[in-house]
Structure formats: structure tokens, C-alpha cells
Amino acid sequence: xxxxxxxxxxxxxxxxxxxxxxxxxxxxxxxxxxxxxxxxxxxxxxxxxxxxxxxxxxxxxxxxxxxxxxxxxxxxxxxxxxxxxxxxxxxxxxxxxxxxxxxxxxxxxxxxxxxxxxxxxxxxxxxxxxxxxxxxxxxxxxxxxxxxxxxxxxxxxxxxxxxxxxxxxxxxxxxxxxxxxxxxxxxxxxxxxxxxxxxxxxxxxxxxxxxxxxxxxxxxxxxxxxxxxxxxxxxxxxxxxxxxxxxxxxxxxxxxxxxxxxxxxxxxxxxxxxxxxxxxxxxxxxxxxxxxxxxxxxxxxxxxxxxxxxxxxxxxxxxxxxxxxxxxxxxxxxxxxxxxxxxxxxxxxxxxxxxxxxxxxxxxxxxxxxxxxxxxxxxxxxxxxxxxxxxxxxxxxxxxxxxxxxxxxxxxxxxxxxxxxxxxxxxxxxxxxx
Numbered sequence: 001x002x003x004x005x006x007x008x009x010x011x012x013x014x015x016x017x018x019x020x021x022x023x024x025x026x027x028x029x030x031x032x033x034x035x036x037x038x039x040x041x042x043x044x045x046x047x048x049x050x051x052x053x054x055x056x057x058x059x060x061x062x063x064x065x066x067x068x069x070x071x072x073x074x075x076x077x078x079x080x081x082x083x084x085x086x087x088x089x090x091x092x093x094x095x096x097x098x099x100x101x102x103x104x105x106x107x108x109x110x111x112x113x114x115x116x117x118x119x120x121x122x123x124x125x126x127x128x129x130x131x132x133x134x135x136x137x138x139x140x141x142x143x144x145x146x147x148x149x150x151x152x153x154x155x156x157x158x159x160x161x162x163x164x165x166x167x168x169x170x171x172x173x174x175x176x177x178x179x180x181x182x183x184x185x186x187x188x189x190x191x192x193x194x195x196x197x198x199x200x201x202x203x204x205x206x207x208x209x210x211x212x213x214x215x216x217x218x219x220x221x222x223x224x225x226x227x228x229x230x231x232x233x234x235x236x237x238x239x240x241x242x243x244x245x246x247x248x249x250x251x252x253x254x255x256x257x258x259x260x261x262x263x264x265x266x267x268x269x270x271x272x273x274x275x276x277x278x279x280x281x282x283x284x285x286x287x288x289x290x291x292x293x294x295x296x297x298x299x300x301x302x303x304x305x306x307x308x309x310x311x312x313x314x315x316x317x318x319x320x321x322x323x324x325x326x327x328x329x330x331x332x333x334x335x336x337x338x339x340x341x342x343x344x345x346x347x348x349x350x351x352x353x354x355x356x357x358x359x360x361x362x363x364x365x366x367x368x369x370x371x372x373x374x375x376x377x378x379x380x381x382x383x384x385x386x387x388x389x390x391x392x393x394x395x396x397x398x399x400x401x402x403x404x405x406x407x408x409x410x411x412x413x414x415x416x417x418x419x420x421x422x423x424x425x426x427x428x429x430x431x432x433x434x
Contacts, residue, residue, distance in 0.1 A: 004274060008141055014130045014188050015138060018123055019145045021082075021179060025119075026149025028175040031157030032093060032168050039165040044100055054102075054109045061113030063370030069114075070121035070363020071206055077191035078126040078359065083183050085119030088112075090176040097169025120366065125359035126190055128350045135350060136286075139343040140277035144270055151266030209357055213364055218419035219352040223368045225414060226290075226345060228407030230369045231376030232297045232400060233338055236265050239380055239396055240327045243304060246388075247312065248323035257324040261331045268335040276339040286344040286351075287415030291408050293341025298404015300333030305397040348420055376403075 008016055040051045073081040092111035099105060131138035160168040213219065241258045248254040280289045307326040313319040353361040383396040414420060 004141065004144060007137070007274060011134070011138060011141075012130050013186075014190065015127060017182075017187055018127050018130075019142055021123065021183070022142060023145040023149040024175060024179050025086075026146055027153045027156065028089075028093070028172040028179075030150050030153025031160065032096070032172045034154050035157055035161045035165060035168065036096065039161075040105070043165065046102070050102060054105050057106055058109040058113040059370075059374075061110040062116040063113075063367055063374070065114055065117035066121060066363040066366040066370065067210070067360065068363070069117040069119075070125070070359040070361070070366075071209065071357075072118070073122035073125060073359035073363075074191075074209075074357050075206075077189060078122040078129075079183065079187050079189045081122035081359075082119045082126070082187065083180055085115040085117075085122070086176050086180040086183060088118065089115035090173050090180060093169050093176060094173035097166040097173070117363075121359040121362040124346065124362050128346070128358055129190060135347045136281055136343045137274070137277060139346040140273050140339075142346075143339070143342050144273045147266045147269040147273075151262065151270070154262070209360060210364075213353075213357065213361060216352065218414070219349075219361065219365075221414050221419065222348060222352060222411075223365050225407055225410040226294075226365075227369055227372030227376070228403045229294055229297055229338070229341060229345075230373050231380070232300070232404055233334055234373055234377060235301075235380065235400065236261060236331050236334060238377055239384060239400070240304075240330060242384060244323055244327050246323075247319065253320060254323070257320075257327070260324060260328055264328050264331045265335045268332055269339055272336075273339050276336070277343050280340055280344070285415075286348055287411070287420040289344045290341050290348065290420070291412045291415065293337045293339075293344070294404055294411055295337075295408040296340060297334055297337030298401050298408060300330045300337060301397040301400045301404070303327075303329040303333075305394055305401060308393040308397065352420075 008019060037051050037055060040046045040054060041048065046054075069081060069085075088111050092108045092115060095104060095108035095111070099108065127138055127142060128135050157168050157172075160171055240261055244257045244261065245254045248257050280292075284292070303326040307322060310322065312322065349361055349365055350358055380396060380400070383399050387393050387395040
């Protein structure tokens, strides 16, 4: 931990603040969101389809607006978009705790999603700009703070929700309000002065910018190849908990075993991310590290695949071990794969952008991966249902293993062409302070 703090201190103040921001953002978000569905279905008594609609609106408004948020960040500056997103999430979270009408809940859910679309691309582009040549290491530290917020948020939320869910909402809103004030006072204004000026003196249009990004073939191929990494990593929240509960039941043991999954994933990242990144950077080119990261994520499902070949005990410690150990090993390997890939992934996006319209590239990348996650989770759900109904327990794990192998092979092929070895032809300008 001391070494992590020392590394953080070596970066400019803006980078340090962005890392603390991400921890606090995730703390506030994850103290509320895991308990929202229970609040909507329980005390508010909403039908299941309405609960799904409200949660779906949040996800759609975030994933669908990432490109717009990134574009605005490149045109208006990173700081205004970060602040706008934080203020909007403050309003959204407070509204979720104070209203009970369906239209207001839908509007609040949409606001919380749009907030993420505004500040996420901006904060990552800002971090990439100010971290300079140490982007890979900076994004490794960024992931440590990111995972720490995910790990601590639900624990704080559990305590607050035990009092009243409205207390959780207002506390989360208060955190984002304080964070907004801190950004206004302490975050330096930063923008990327990298937009083209046309022959008539006018600024390049948004549509022209989007067309130029879509015409960037290496970026397109990289984005598509990386979709699988997000589908696989999301299974810590979908397939792995379902497998634990399938074998361990819905009681206290099942709940505890699911909690262990999240603890293994978060703690391993907090303790190992910077070491893994340093080891990989000293021994591998970025493309090779990305390939190994995706390969590790695919292999993460092998423990679950092997477990399906074992007879399921009727009860006792044998059943507990079968329900808890293979999913925990899979969660650990998924975390390791993400640790290997994530810093190089974020850096590769900057390099493929040529240092131009970085936030817009991040926005489009997040949108592409968000669509992929939705489709991937749908297909994973189909595989889980088919495995349960057809008695083929190995089916989802085989599918996810093959997905990892296919994505690793695709990324290896892209890297072999040289697309990931050097930035796009456009020259990279220095970021300008507004």
C-alpha cells in the first residue's frame, strides 16, 4: 500500500485528483445501485417489468450517450463535462430516494446513466493527457482506485440501507455533491486543442469527426476484439453468482460465497495491479500483454468447466467446496487477466487515436463494448438456461472459454499486422490549458 501511495504522489495533482475521484464515484455508485432493485420491488411495490425498465433506462442512457459525452469533452474541455456529470448524478441519486412515481424514477435513472456518459470519457482522456509517457502505470493505479470503490461501496450501502434506503440515496447524492465542489475548486481546466480547422476557417463538424474515427480501421478492429474481455469480466456479476447459488442455495452460505467472489476480484486487483503491470511492461510489448490478458480471462472458466465433471455431493462440506472454490478461482483468474490487459488497453486507445479526439475515441469504444456486453450477457443467459434445462452444465463455461480463445486469437492477429505497434498517422499535439 505504501508503494501505491508513493507512486500516486509522483503524478501531477490533476492525476492524483482524478484517481481519488474515481474511487469516490464508485463508492457512491455501488453503495446505492446494488440495492435499488430491492427498493423498487419491495417498499415501492413496483412490478418486475417496471423494475427492469427503470434499471434498463439507466444502462441505456449511459451506454448510448458515451459517444456524445466524449465528443462534448473534446469540444468543451474535460473539466466542464466531469463537473456536469457529477452534478447530474447528485440530482439523480437524490431524486431516487425522494420520489415514488414511476415517471420521476425513470427520469432519475436516466439522469444517473447520462451522468456516467459525461464524466467517464472526459476523466480518462484527462488522465491520459496529464500522465504523459507514464499512461500505462497511471491507468494501473486508476484501476486500483476503481476497484477499491467497487469493493467498499456495497459494504457501506448495506449498513445505510439497513437504516433506510433513502438514507443511502441521500448519502450517495451528498458524496457526489461534495465531489462536484472539489472539482470546481481544485481540478485545473484542461482541454485537448486537437480539432481540425477547415479551409473556410470553421471548426471541423461533429459528423466529420465521427466519420474520421469510424474510418480508423485499427481502432475499429481493436474495439471489436476487446468486446469479449468485457463480456467475460462481467460474469463475476452474472454467471458466477448464479453458479454459486445453483449449488450452494439461496441461504446464508450462498450469500457469503457470492460476497467472496467480489472480495477476491477486488482485493486481488488492489494488492496486485501495479506489480502485474510493472512485470508485464518490463517483459512484453503492449499487443502481447493484451493477448495474454484475454487468454487468461478465457482460461478463467476452466475451473468451472472441470467442476462440472465432478459428482455433486448431497450436502456438507463437499457441496460447499464445490459451490465456492471453482467460482472463486475463476474470479481470481478474471481479475488477473483484467490486471494484465486494462492499463495497456487504455493506453492503446490513445495511441490508435493518434492523440486526437481522445475522449471521443473513449466514448465510442465504451459504446461498442457496452452493446457487446448487452448481447454477450443475453447469449450467456441463453446458455445458462440451456445448460439447466438440457442437463449440460458445461455448456456456458465451454462457450466463455471459446470466446476468450477467439478474442485472444483475434487480438494476436491484429497485433501481428503491426496495427497496435505504433500510433495512427496524425501527429499528437500537446494538451492546452483553458
